[in-house]
Amino acid sequence: MVFFIMVLAIVLIDQITKLAAIKYLKGNKPFIIIEDFFQLHYVENTGAAFGIFKNGRYFFIIISILVIIFVAFFVFKYFNSLILTMKIALSMFIGGAIGNLIDRIRLGYVVDFLSFRLPWGYDFPVFNIADTFIVISTIFIMVMLLFSKQEN
Numbered sequence: 001m002v003f004f005i006m007v008l009a010i011v012l013i014d015q016i017t018k019l020a021a022i023k024y025l026k027g028n029k030p031f032i033i034i035e036d037f038f039q040l041h042y043v044e045n046t047g048a049a050f051g052i053f054k055n056g057r058y059f060f061i062i063i064s065i066l067v068i069i070f071v072a073f074f075v076f077k078y079f080n081s082l083i084l085t086m087k088i089a090l091s092m093f094i095g096g097a098i099g100n101l102i103d104r105i106r107l108g109y110v111v112d113f114l115s116f117r118l119p120w121g122y123d124f125p126v127f128n129i130a131d132t133f134i135v136i137s138t139i140f141i142m143v144m145l146l147f148s149k150q151e152n
Contacts, residue, residue: 003075003091010095014129015102021113021128030115041115043126046108057108064101068094086144092137099130 025031025042032039047054075082075090082090103110112126 003087006088006091007095007098010092010130010133011099011102014096014099014133017129018099018103018111018113021111025113037117037119039115040113041126043112043115044107044109045112045126046110057104061101061104064097064104068097068101071097083144085140089137089140089144092133093141096130096133096137100128100134 021040021042025040028042030039030041047056071090071094075087075094079087100110110128110130112128112131114128114132115126116124118124
């Protein structure tokens with residue numbers, strides 16, 4: 001139940017921040033938080049992560065639904081054998097994936113608004129809260145898989 005609440009909380013936070021981005025940022029200049037480093041900048045992303053594969057709405061909807069179903073099935077099937085950090089990471093992943101799926105279905109694109117410029121002048125691709133949870137959870141999952149002890 002706790003993990004379901006975690007997924008729901010991630011989806012709600014993601015959707016609330018995207019609604020705020022639409023209301024306050026769309027059609028306006030970026031809102032600078034830290035000069036030359038961090039700003040809130042409204043972007044409509046019709047592609048995948050960081051804007052790659054533009055205009056693949058239906059493809060991404062289908063793939064997202066399949067991945068969410070697969071990961072949710074995996075969590076339910078192996079719930080008792082998964083360690084706590086894996087359960088948390090998979091919940092974060094599902095929450096982020098659902099957040100972006102809602103945008104694709106409802107709007108036809110994903111709302112992005114977090115924009116960073118790295119110190120050497122590189123403008124990091126604009127992203128959102130759901131993307132953050134997807135990336136962090138994927139890193140956690142990879143680290144856990146790479147460093148897990150396998151029983152023979």
